[in-house]
Amino acid sequence: MASDIRLKKSFGRFHLNAEFNAEDGLTALFGPSGAGKTLLAQMLAGLVTPDEGHIEIAGRTLFSSAKGINVPAHQRHIGFVFQEHRLFPHFSVRGNLTYGSGRRAGKAPPVSFDKVVDILGLTALLERKPASLSGGERQRVAIGRAILSNPKILVMDEPLSSLDDARKAEILPLIEDLKSEFNLTTLYISHSIEEIARLADTLLLLDKGEMKAVGPISNILNRLDLIPFAGGYDAGTLIEATVTVYEPGHHMLTLKTESGGKLYITGSAKEIGSPVRLRIRARDVALSETEPKSISILNRFKGRVIDHCSGAQGMEELLLDVGFPLTARITRKSFEEMKLKKDSPVWALVKAVTISRS
Amino acid sequence: MSISPAELEVILLSLKVALWCVGISLLPALVMAWLLARREFYGKTALNVLVHLPIVLPPVVVGYFLLVLLGNRGPIGGWLLEYFGISLIFNWKGVVAATAVMAFPFITRAIRQAIEAVDRTLEVAALTLGRPPFMVFLTITLPLILPGILAGITLGFARALGEFGATITFVANIPGETQTLPLAIYTLLQTPNAETAVWRLVIISVVLAFAAIALSEWLTRRSVRRLGGGI
Numbered sequence: 001m002a003s004d005i006r007l008k009k010s011f012g013r014f015h016l017n018a019e020f021n022a023e024d025g026l027t028a029l030f031g032p033s034g035a036g037k038t039l040l041a042q043m044l045a046g047l048v049t050p051d052e053g054h055i056e057i058a059g060r061t062l063f064s065s066a067k068g069i070n071v072p073a074h075q076r077h078i079g080f081v082f083q084e085h086r087l088f089p090h091f092s093v094r095g096n097l098t099y100g101s102g103r104r105a106g107k108a109p110p111v112s113f114d115k116v117v118d119i120l121g122l123t124a125l126l127e128r129k130p131a132s133l134s135g136g137e138r139q140r141v142a143i144g145r146a147i148l149s150n151p152k153i154l155v156m157d158e159p160l161s162s163l164d165d166a167r168k169a170e171i172l173p174l175i176e177d178l179k180s181e182f183n184l185t186t187l188y189i190s191h192s193i194e195e196i197a198r199l200a201d202t203l204l205l206l207d208k209g210e211m212k213a214v215g216p217i218s219n220i221l222n223r224l225d226l227i228p229f230a231g232g233y234d235a236g237t238l239i240e241a242t243v244t245v246y247e248p249g250h251h252m253l254t255l256k257t258e259s260g261g262k263l264y265i266t267g268s269a270k271e272i273g274s275p276v277r278l279r280i281r282a283r284d285v286a287l288s289e290t291e292p293k294s295i296s297i298l299n300r301f302k303g304r305v306i307d308h309c310s311g312a313q314g315m316e317e318l319l320l321d322v323g324f325p326l327t328a329r330i331t332r333k334s335f336e337e338m339k340l341k342k343d344s345p346v347w348a349l350v351k352a353v354t355i356s357r358s
Numbered sequence: 359m360s361i362s363p364a365e366l367e368v369i370l371l372s373l374k375v376a377l378w379c380v381g382i383s384l385l386p387a388l389v390m391a392w393l394l395a396r397r398e399f400y401g402k403t404a405l406n407v408l409v410h411l412p413i414v415l416p417p418v419v420v421g422y423f424l425l426v427l428l429g430n431r432g433p434i435g436g437w438l439l440e441y442f443g444i445s446l447i448f449n450w451k452g453v454v455a456a457t458a459v460m461a462f463p464f465i466t467r468a469i470r471q472a473i474e475a476v477d478r479t480l481e482v483a484a485l486t487l488g489r490p491p492f493m494v495f496l497t498i499t500l501p502l503i504l505p506g507i508l509a510g511i512t513l514g515f516a517r518a519l520g521e522f523g524a525t526i527t528f529v530a531n532i533p534g535e536t537q538t539l540p541l542a543i544y545t546l547l548q549t550p551n552a553e554t555a556v557w558r559l560v561i562i563s564v565v566l567a568f569a570a571i572a573l574s575e576w577l578t579r580r581s582v583r584r585l586g587g588g589i
Binding site: 045047072073074075076077078079080082084086088089090099100102103145146149 | 480483497502
């Protein structure tokens, strides 16, 4: 879906300047609080007027300061999931879900009510009022409501930030299911690198109103210069892999990465053949000059240093090639004692239990 | 206690006046409340003061202004007479006008507070779901301010039932025409040996007031329940 977004907005000393194309799939807008993420989303949806710029989505110009076009919010066909659920208290769950469903996005068939209700697990809640729902249930209804309004693009503004970790874990897979079921162009705003690593196809980094980078998520996460913006302490590598072997006695899985590398994690038999997205945090990677023997760590990769730079407070950030790109963070002291430099051969060690599934 | 024809006439006139008063005030009060709650415009403060003036002015003064403005030779009254053939002087329509002016600020105030209490983020959400602003008002804002509107209606109704000063100044105290409950009580107080008759009208007034409040409470509870909250 063609989209072209160029926006400028100033509030006092804060200047937002963004320019990107929202690709098909899920584009994550990532940045710390105060980066201007919500402001950008509000400008897209027509809730805040940009100072200047241009918004074109699916070939339709929604805003153009040059041409004097400013399509009002209710005609933009942009579904919005807010940080707070914003459900209408006087409507039932069903009434909330169908509130916007009269809208049609061009010739596309309307989104199926039954399918959305089914995926989001709302069947039993349809006749309830929002006041009687839990926080997670409310946010599920809010997500369903936005999708059922048949938007051309779905904007989710930190939809999980008001929920506790258990509720987040419950809703994240549902968002994944919706993504694969409806293939909606989605702009997902978050300041949680975990959520983003799990959901995003494209990553857009925003910091203090400035766009730092935009591109496929695995590329961006592997860029050392972007580590301060893309996760900082929690920064790491994203790996797409396929489960090839299951070892029943130990619940061990062997995974093959896109570039042919092998990885070990724990899991279940039914995952054989399925794709998984893994995240290895840079701080969970240890380095060794020689291949270590008699050690508990299962994932031992032979590779070399591609690049390195100094990180925060005595840390050194490294990008390795171990059959796939891998970022690692070690102390400057270790880095110097090992006399590492570009092209140094090195073994990277990753405990299977530290690898998180995205 | 059976109600005499004369008392019934007073009661019916009072109810008729109160219903008309609320009926003609409600929509303008809603618009005014919306303007004061949501819009910024030049002269807003002056308008706000003007609307609230009947609350702070002595009712007799309001009645005198009405006489000047709405009398058959007044700027508004003369116009009404010439183009619509409506005269407000010394008849029940004049009572409606007087009570409406006195009740308007109360109705406006109740609705305005309700509008100010509405979570506007809900309206924004409704816009993003593709409903145009007026539909958003009808489907979101209006249901949410319903308790406030009901409160405004009750206040306005009670104000109209109890209005005395502006009415007697503007349209005098004519039995069968402009004599509402308070005016009838006032007349009886001036009549020797009418204590029983006074008591009867006083009790009727109290009963009417209670009935109005009970009805409004019931309606409010119903609408609050519809909003999904409990009391």
